[in-house]
Amino acid sequence: MKITGCETHAVTVNFEGMMSGTHVVLRLRTDQGIEGIAYVSRVGPRNIRAMALVMEAMVESIHGLDPSNAEEIYRKLFGAALGAPVSGLELRAASAIDVACWDLKGKAVGQPVFRLMGGFRDRLPISANWALMPGGPKDKLQAHLENLLARGFRAVKAPCGFATIPDAVDHVKFIRAVVGPDVRIIVDLNFAHTVKSALRFARETEEVDLYWIEDPVAFHDYDGMAQVRANAKQNITAGEVYQHPHEFKWLLERRGSDNVMIDQDLGLTGFLKIAHMAQAYGCPVVNHLAPEALAHPIAAVPNGLIVGLVPWGQPLFTEPMKVDDGNLVMPATPGLGLTLDEDVLKKCAVS
Numbered sequence: 001m002k003i004t005g006c007e008t009h010a011v012t013v014n015f016e017g018m019m020s021g022t023h024v025v026l027r028l029r030t031d032q033g034i035e036g037i038a039y040v041s042r043v044g045p046r047n048i049r050a051m052a053l054v055m056e057a058m059v060e061s062i063h064g065l066d067p068s069n070a071e072e073i074y075r076k077l078f079g080a081a082l083g084a085p086v087s088g089l090e091l092r093a094a095s096a097i098d099v100a101c102w103d104l105k106g107k108a109v110g111q112p113v114f115r116l117m118g119g120f121r122d123r124l125p126i127s128a129n130w131a132l133m134p135g136g137p138k139d140k141l142q143a144h145l146e147n148l149l150a151r152g153f154r155a156v157k158a159p160c161g162f163a164t165i166p167d168a169v170d171h172v173k174f175i176r177a178v179v180g181p182d183v184r185i186i187v188d189l190n191f192a193h194t195v196k197s198a199l200r201f202a203r204e205t206e207e208v209d210l211y212w213i214e215d216p217v218a219f220h221d222y223d224g225m226a227q228v229r230a231n232a233k234q235n236i237t238a239g240e241v242y243q244h245p246h247e248f249k250w251l252l253e254r255r256g257s258d259n260v261m262i263d264q265d266l267g268l269t270g271f272l273k274i275a276h277m278a279q280a281y282g283c284p285v286v287n288h289l290a291p292e293a294l295a296h297p298i299a300a301v302p303n304g305l306i307v308g309l310v311p312w313g314q315p316l317f318t319e320p321m322k323v324d325d326g327n328l329v330m331p332a333t334p335g336l337g338l339t340l341d342e343d344v345l346k347k348c349a350v351s
């Protein structure tokens with residue numbers, strides 16, 4: 001199998017009127033007629049066209065290579081062969097191409113990607129990570145939480161970094177009162193705090209029984225993260241903005257977090273490297289965004305903890321991710337198990 005080219009689509013889609021996202025979708029083509037799929041999010045409107053062009057140029061640079069050789073392509077795309085890693089749009093394009101290569105690899109041998117990567121399990125916990133900001137009407141929040149429980153979710157994540165500590169504490173206490181004692185509640189502090197204010201939040205929410213506190217302090221303050229981790233009773237999760245393996249190494253060496261969060265920016269190949277490194281430190285791993293792709297390495301490795309579902313890419317596909325009694329049911333179909341919705345790609349195209 002050889003890579004022969006690609007097609008890109010820039011689209012803006014909306015999930016249930018609650019969350020919208022602009023994405024660049026990549027379809028990686030081969031001489032065998034099968035295509036690999038990936039998408040990149042968080043691209044500003046002015047950079048959408050640039051993102052697609054960079055992606056197309058990078059695919060040209062691997063023209064004729066076999067997508068099954070993930071490490072060969074990873075080395076070429078991420079620039080490790082030159083000793084100087086890629087960054088910016090190039091890095092983000094490279095990560096999407098890497099994801100599409102894994103999709104192709106699975107399709108070529110008729111296996112789901114998570115099985116090729118290790119196949120540790122085919123069901124794993126999933127959390128609902130949308131529309132849980134503090135500050136809105138309480139009755140609306142309650143209705144949303146009840147809807148999530150009815151849909152089978154048993155874990156939720158609330159971003160609280162933009163609220164005051166009293167408001168954030170009040171918010172998570174309200175969520176606990178609605179969902180009961182058996183649902184996992186995750187709080188994201190979005191890098192907003194000092195060590196001391198993060199510890200104040202941790203102390204004041206001890207009785208709420210949080211599953212983890214995420215990004216309590218600035219992402220580059222590895223020692224501050226470690227101080228919070230050492231002094232808070234709750235587990236700490238960090239890592240979502242890191243794009244290179246050495247950043248995770250710095251975090252892990254300092255014991256900066258209990259769980260490691262990995263973004264698609266590392267590619268699936270890079271995700272696996274970080275997951276194995278984290279395992280050596282006894283740390284579970286979770287995903288940041290791109291749940292459709294990143295659920296695969298989490299299901300594949302023994303230290304995969306839970307998949308966070310940010311659903312802004314879900315309208316791109318014909319099938320939603322399947323949730324059953326708190327678990328994500330991994331697709332049994334080859335590759336990533338994703339089928340693009342052609343109508344959505346046309347209707348929601350960014351001009």
Ligand SMILES: [Mg+2]
Binds near residue numbers: 188190214215240
């Ligand atoms: Mg976060």
